[in-house]
Amino acid sequence: MRSLVIARREFFAYFESPIGYVVVALFSALAAALFFLVGDVFFSYNQASMRHFFSNMPMLVAMIAPAIAMRSWAEEIRSGTVERLMTLPFSLGQLVVGKFLGVWAVFAVALLCTLLAPISVAMLGDLDWGPVIAAYVGTLFLAGAGLAICCFLSALTSNQIVAWMVGACTLLVFNLFHLLASAVFIPRWLAEISLNIDMSQHFHALARGVIDVPSLGFYVAVMIVSLVANTLILSLRRHG
Amino acid sequence: MAVNKIKRSLGLKMLLSTVLIVVLVMLLGTFYLRFDLTASKQYSLSLSTKDLIARLDDRLQVKLYFNKDIQGHEYLLPERLLLQDLLGEIEHLGGDLVSVETVDPTADLVASRDAEHVGITAVPLNGQDVGSLSIDLLYQGLEMRYQDSSEVIPFVRADEFEFAFSVRLAALIAGEKPVVGLMSNEPLLPPQMPGIPRQVPDGRVFEQLRNALGERYTVRDVSTTQEAEIDLEGVSTLIVARPYQFPEKFLVAIKDFLSDGKSVLLLYDSEFIESNTLQQTAVSTGLESWLAELGVNISTRLVYDSNSIKVQSGSQEIETPSGMQRVPLQAPYGFGVFSENDSLNREHQITAALGSVAFFWAHAIDTSGIADNLSAIDLVTSSDQAWLLPADSELAMSTENIRDLQIKAYASGQPQSYALASLISGDFGNQGKAGRLVVTGDSDLFHNLTLQSSENPNREFAANLIDWLSNDSDLITLRSRGLRQRPLHDFAATYVSTHGGFTDDEADNAHLSKAAWLHTHFVQRMISLINVFAPMVFMLIAGALHFVFRRRKAKQVKSNV
Numbered sequence: 094m095r096s097l098v099i100a101r102r103e104f105f106a107y108f109e110s111p112i113g114y115v116v117v118a119l120f121s122a123l124a125a126a127l128f129f130l131v132g133d134v135f136f137s138y139n140q141a142s143m144r145h146f147f148s149n150m151p152m153l154v155a156m157i158a159p160a161i162a163m164r165s166w167a168e169e170i171r172s173g174t175v176e177r178l179m180t181l182p183f184s185l186g187q188l189v190v191g192k193f194l195g196v197w198a199v200f201a202v203a204l205l206c207t208l209l210a211p212i213s214v215a216m217l218g219d220l221d222w223g224p225v226i227a228a229y230v231g232t233l234f235l236a237g238a239g240l241a242i243c244c245f246l247s248a249l250t251s252n253q254i255v256a257w258m259v260g261a262c263t264l265l266v267f268n269l270f271h272l273l274a275s276a277v278f279i280p281r282w283l284a285e286i287s288l289n290i291d292m293s294q295h296f297h298a299l300a301r302g303v304i305d306v307p308s309l310g311f312y313v314a315v316m317i318v319s320l321v322a323n324t325l326i327l328s329l330r331r332h333g
Numbered sequence: 334m335a336v337n338k339i340k341r342s343l344g345l346k347m348l349l350s351t352v353l354i355v356v357l358v359m360l361l362g363t364f365y366l367r368f369d370l371t372a373s374k375q376y377s378l379s380l381s382t383k384d385l386i387a388r389l390d391d392r393l394q395v396k397l398y399f400n401k402d403i404q405g406h407e408y409l410l411p412e413r414l415l416l417q418d419l420l421g422e423i424e425h426l427g428g429d430l431v432s433v434e435t436v437d438p439t440a441d442l443v444a445s446r447d448a449e450h451v452g453i454t455a456v457p458l459n460g461q462d463v464g465s466l467s468i469d470l471l472y473q474g475l476e477m478r479y480q481d482s483s484e485v486i487p488f489v490r491a492d493e494f495e496f497a498f499s500v501r502l503a504a505l506i507a508g509e510k511p512v513v514g515l516m517s518n519e520p521l522l523p524p525q526m527p528g529i530p531r532q533v534p535d536g537r538v539f540e541q542l543r544n545a546l547g548e549r550y551t552v553r554d555v556s557t558t559q560e561a562e563i564d565l566e567g568v569s570t571l572i573v574a575r576p577y578q579f580p581e582k583f584l585v586a587i588k589d590f591l592s593d594g595k596s597v598l599l600l601y602d603s604e605f606i607e608s609n610t611l612q613q614t615a616v617s618t619g620l621e622s623w624l625a626e627l628g629v630n631i632s633t634r635l636v637y638d639s640n641s642i643k644v645q646s647g648s649q650e651i652e653t654p655s656g657m658q659r660v661p662l663q664a665p666y667g668f669g670v671f672s673e674n675d676s677l678n679r680e681h682q683i684t685a686a687l688g689s690v691a692f693f694w695a696h697a698i699d700t701s702g703i704a705d706n707l708s709a710i711d712l713v714t715s716s717d718q719a720w721l722l723p724a725d726s727e728l729a730m731s732t733e734n735i736r737d738l739q740i741k742a743y744a745s746g747q748p749q750s751y752a753l754a755s756l757i758s759g760d761f762g763n764q765g766k767a768g769r770l771v772v773t774g775d776s777d778l779f780h781n782l783t784l785q786s787s788e789n790p791n792r793e794f795a796a797n798l799i800d801w802l803s804n805d806s807d808l809i810t811l812r813s814r815g816l817r818q819r820p821l822h823d824f825a826a827t828y829v830s831t832h833g834g835f836t837d838d839e840a841d842n843a844h845l846s847k848a849a850w851l852h853t854h855f856v857q858r859m860i861s862l863i864n865v866f867a868p869m870v871f872m873l874i875a876g877a878l879h880f881v882f883r884r885r886k887a888k889q890v891k892s893n894v
Contacts, residue, residue, distance in 0.1 A: 122868065
């Protein structure tokens with residue numbers, strides 16, 4: 094519960110600067126533009142389906158999640174407020190989880206702003222809302238995993254731009270592991286591992302309309318590992 | 334020292350938690366816990382398939398011939414994912430009794446030979462070529478082996494997968510397919526000669542119906558020539574197709590079959606129409622007096638419906654964005670009754686999930702005087718804007734005749750809805766056994782020319798009828814599952830209809846079609862732009878308001894201080 098106090102502070106602090114609004118607006122605009130405008134995919138497909146909308150999500154999240162998470166720790170380190178933060182009556186774990194929940198809530202707001210797209214599609218045809226709900230849940234978990242990784246990376250540097258770039262590259266790699274699986278020189282076991290740790294593969298299973306517990310479990314595991322690593326990094330910083 | 338100790342302790346904690354989580358994820362992966370949120374439970378097997386899998390008492394081997402590489406044809410991906418998903422669920426449900434193996438005949442020579450041996454051939458792909466990277470052959474076949482038998486689906490489509498799989502599994506478990514009798518005046522097939530492909534005689538106009546049912550049933554021909562033997566042994570359902578001067582002994586056989594509590598599908602026509610010349614000949618079926626005894630009256634007049642199939646009635650030149658083009662002119666042909674929505678009985682399993690049924694030169698069925706021991710319900714009707722026209726009406730599909738027919742129909746009186754397919758059930762022979770008879774006022778709805786397209790909805794109607802009459806209604810539910818088409822609203826059609834529709838004037842039509850195209854393009858562009866900019870503008874306004882309020886608040890605080 095104490096983490097929620099930190100999460101609340103982080104969430105509102107995000108919207109104290111214009112960057113929060115810009116990132117949210119950019120995300121919803123990009124998602125809609127890729128769906129409705131680029132290549133005219135939606136109207137030429139002529140189906141009341143959000144499949145193409147969500148097929149772009151892993152790449153969009155790889156760009157936007159680092160932008161949301163980059164300031165979480167890097168800014169505190171740069172301005173020197175991280176030491177003060179550690180003196181507050183919160184454990185490191187609570188601080189890490191709180192900050193993570195804060196940025197996750199920011200992403201949820203950005204995702205809410207894309208709801209106009211399924212509403213428009215539902216007005217244009219008989220949209221099946223089940224896959225849309227599953228895909229939104231999937232996007233939220235995919236972003237949760239991405240944000241947790243980026244929060245951890247943000248704790249490694251005091252430069253927000255570096256945090257964004259490293260975060261974006263890391264998430265891109267996590268989304269492209271499946272390409273490794275189709276390479277001919279890769280042994281079968283390695284191909285299977287690369288498919289299993291690919292974030293977009295787990296997302297596509299969810300985006301079809303099936304809430305697959307193992308896929309959600311994968312994202313939760315990534316979040317936990319990243320948050321534990323984040324806590325470890327901050328512990329090392331605290332202890333010099 | 335202390336710092337090192339802390340570092341070691343934290344490192345250990347980190348390592349332990351990571352290992353714990355990896356183990357947890359691996360354990361989670363072995364669980365098959367999922368929630369299918371799609372409207373038709375598209376990614377989940379139905380109860381009837383699960384029941385079939387539960388009935389397995391020996392090992393079922395499923396081999397999917399599937400080329401993994403679909404480069405250049407990525408649009409196939411959703412269908413392929415659905416297939417793999419359903420096979421995964423079958424494997425999970427079957428446990429040790431079901432094994433699913435996927436082989437790629439394009440990469441594996443042995444698999445390629447096996448595919449050829451069992452009759453699975455690659456489907457050539459055209460039109461999506463992206464150079465040397467694009468594949469041109471697609472394997473998507475399935476082989477099922479159970480005990481000493483095997484079944485093959487040469488090309489498995491995801492939307493029909495569960496049905497195709499289940500009927501074959503049912504046949505493998507039962508050891509044989511149910512038998513459907515087809516009684517008609519068609520010529521019989523010549524005997525099969527080794528090494529010589531069998532020629533289908535011209536007059537076999539229900540060959541496509543046989544093919545459509547052949548996946549699930551063994552279709553046995555029952556010839557109606559005077560000298561032919563009537564063999565209905567083991568027949569679950571009898572189809573009486575286009576009866577023509579039936580000898581008495583066949584009528585007796587039909588009556589006995591129904592009295593025995595079995596089912597008959599009667600495809601009735603009181604005239605034959607030659608498909609090329611559209612010349613009609615009135616015929617006597619030999620069943621008239623029997624149907625009258627039952628209280629089923631089939632009109633000799635033809636149903637003309639304003640909700641009808643569009644046919645090509647000519648062609649015209651129109652102006653398109655790419656210049657003048659000659660396009661076929663389509664017009665609604667009133668004798669091609671198109672039954673959909675309320676015209677299909679949604680209360681009955683046969684028609685509950687059907688999209689549409691199309692009739693050509695149909696007759697109205699009246700069951701208001703049905704016999705006391707029987708009951709009747711209408712399965713398919715015309716729309717309520719239908720009329721009856723004389724059987725000798727001109728049937729040509731030219732624009733002029735279509736207009737003349739329309740005038741005649743409107744002048745013939747008040748429109749009303751007419752039954753085109755009815756179900757009569759009850760004790761036909763007073764032997765205490767309930768038989769079932771479905772009568773359609775048209776036999777052309779299952780004619781080769783109607784069913785030649787595998788997409789034709791009448792195929793589904795035929796299969797549903799036979800499944801229900803053969804007491805296999807579970808299959809009807811299975812057949813209607815799969816990827817459902819959800820087309821977008823047709824702005825162009827709405828625009829055309831709100832502007833009076835197309836007329837005989839080519840110039841007007843060209844102008845209207847261009848305006849409809851521009852209107853559609855405009856609406857689509859507007860929807861796209863609203864979706865892109867509305868949330869952005871909303872967020873920017875929210876941000877601006879937030880900063881204005883904050884500044885005002887700060888000023889207020891400053892002034893107070």
